[in-house]
Amino acid sequence: MKLEFDEEVEAFRSEFLEWLAVNRPPAEAIAADPPRSSAYIPEWAASFTKRMFDDGWLVPGWPSERGGRNAGPIETLVYLEELNKAGIPRTTNPQGLGIIAPSLLDYGTEEQIQNYAMPLLRGETAACLGMSEPDAGSDLANLKTRAVRDGDNFVITGQKVWTSGANYADFCFLFCRTDPDAPKHKGISIILMPMDTPGVTVRPLTEIISPEFPDLNEVFLDDVVLPASNVVGELNNGWAMANGSLAHERSMVWLMGVMGMESSMTELLGMAPDLLAPMSTVEQATAADAIAGLYIDTLAARCLGYRGFARYVKTGSAPEQALMKMYSTEIRRDLARVAAELCGPDSLETGLSRQGSVGSLDAYFTTFGLTISAGSSEIQRNIVAERVLGLPRG
Numbered sequence: 581m582k583l584e585f586d587e588e589v590e591a592f593r594s595e596f597l598e599w600l601a602v603n604r605p606p607a608e609a610i611a612a613d614p615p616r617s618s619a620y621i622p623e624w625a626a627s628f629t630k631r632m633f634d635d636g637w638l639v640p641g642w643p644s645e646r647g648g649r650n651a652g653p654i655e656t657l658v659y660l661e662e663l664n665k666a667g668i669p670r671t672t673n674p675q676g677l678g679i680i681a682p683s684l685l686d687y688g689t690e691e692q693i694q695n696y697a698m699p700l701l702r703g704e705t706a707a708c709l710g711m712s713e714p715d716a717g718s719d720l721a722n723l724k725t726r727a728v729r730d731g732d733n734f735v736i737t738g739q740k741v742w743t744s745g746a747n748y749a750d751f752c753f754l755f756c757r758t759d760p761d762a763p764k765h766k767g768i769s770i771i772l773m774p775m776d777t778p779g780v781t782v783r784p785l786t787e788i789i790s791p792e793f794p795d796l797n798e799v800f801l802d803d804v805v806l807p808a809s810n811v812v813g814e815l816n817n818g819w820a821m822a823n824g825s826l827a828h829e830r831s832m833v834w835l836m837g838v839m840g841m842e843s844s845m846t847e848l849l850g851m852a853p854d855l856l857a858p859m860s861t862v863e864q865a866t867a868a869d870a871i872a873g874l875y876i877d878t879l880a881a882r883c884l885g886y887r888g889f890a891r892y893v894k895t896g897s898a899p900e901q902a903l904m905k906m907y908s909t910e911i912r913r914d915l916a917r918v919a920a921e922l923c924g925p926d927s928l929e930t931g932l933s934r935q936g937s938v939g940s941l942d943a944y945f946t947t948f949g950l951t952i953s954a955g956s957s958e959i960q961r962n963i964v965a966e967r968v969l970g971l972p973r974g
């Protein structure tokens with residue numbers, strides 16, 4: 581059986597590849613100033629983002645009046661795969677591009693779109709996502725940061741944590757409680773908060789990986805005054821908007837996971853002959869078995885991803901997609917552990933890149949965050965149990 585995309589999809593691929601050949605940022609520029617944080621914009625990224633947006637390639641799946649080219653899900657898949665093959669990050673501000681800009685276009689006022697979303701899409705600014713708090717992570721509805729109305733303003737007090745890129749971002753898409761008397765899931769609003777507003781203190785959390793370039797932050801908010809016109813969408817409707825915001829690109833999350841696994845696997849396979857050569861026959865067999873098992877998992881993830889994707893394209897939803905975040909991030913962690921074990925003491929070499937090349941302990945440590953951010957594996961298992969398998973709550 582020969583599986584291939586139809587002609588229009590291949591024409592779309594060719595058009596993008598031609599554009600990319602002319603406009604891609606030089607590999608040396610990326611290597612010289614790599615993405616360091618979720619909101620750090622190197623010069624090459626700023627100009628590449630602008631070129632992509634101006635030419636309709638930053639968000640090809642969006643309608644043309646929003647800067648896209650009405651690409652369907654299959655074209656979008658091909659586009660993301662080609663960028664990945666070329667080794668070019670689509671964005672250096674994933675929260676801004678993937679969640680905040682589209683949410684502003686969905687729910688924001690014209691002024692918010694012009695002042696906040698458009699500069700993000702043109703690579704001029706970066707944004708961070710202020711959801712999690714010390715007692716509100718998996719249970720986001722428990723958030724306590726308060727925004728109290730004072731005339732035309734809101735006065736905000738509270739604390740956020742794990743805010744990726746807050747140390748570089750220009751503004752925060754901040755989730756606050758605006759009605760403390762409403763039930764937990766109600767009374768939450770989203771407010772746009774420029775990071776240089778008086779009363780905002782960002783404290784980077786030193787991480788085990790690349791401590792010189794922290795990405796996660798605590799954000800303290802002490803009587804921060806923001807105009808009521810910075811509220812996004814309907815007041816007290818933040819929970820519903822959060823679900824809408826996080827649904828953006830959800831259909832493609834599996835692909836990011838699978839492509840990450842495949843890149844790590846390709847690297848490991850390239851290193852394997854040298855790593856296995858000095859081993860005894862028994863050690864070689866054990867190592868080869870571990871690598872082969874992970875290779876099969878990687879192939880299975882792509883097949884499962886395609887199966888879910890095909891179902892999603894036909895019906896608009898797919899149970900397989902609920903498994904993919906958990907499956908791909910956990911396999912990636914196993915793969916990084918096996919690679920680090922095979923590299924032995926060499927795995928201690930650090931500073932290779934923010935993510936770390938596979939085989940380094942940096943890469944292994946990074947994979948733990950992947951199993952937590954955007955919904956931990958335990959939460960994903962709950963979702964699969966309850967919503968996919970229909971099991972009763974314990």
Ligand SMILES: Cc1cc2nc3c(=O)[nH]c(=O)nc-3n(C[C@H](O)[C@H](O)[C@H](O)COP(=O)(O)OP(=O)(O)OC[C@H]3O[C@@H](n4cnc5c(N)ncnc54)[C@H](O)[C@@H]3O)c2cc1C
Nearest residue numbers: 709710711712717718719742743744949952953954956958
């Ligand atoms: C790399 C990274 C980047 C992040 N970036 C951002 C960001 O930009 N903005 C932002 O707002 N947040 C961000 N986060 C925070 C992330 O959303 C939270 O860490 C995540 O939601 C988990 O919340 P928590 O850390 O408070 O853990 P908790 O919710 O306290 O959970 C602790 C443990 O209990 C488990 N658990 C919790 N509830 C249940 C349950 N009902 N059933 C079973 N087990 C459960 C969890 O799986 C976990 O193992 C980031 C996190 C990471 C790791």
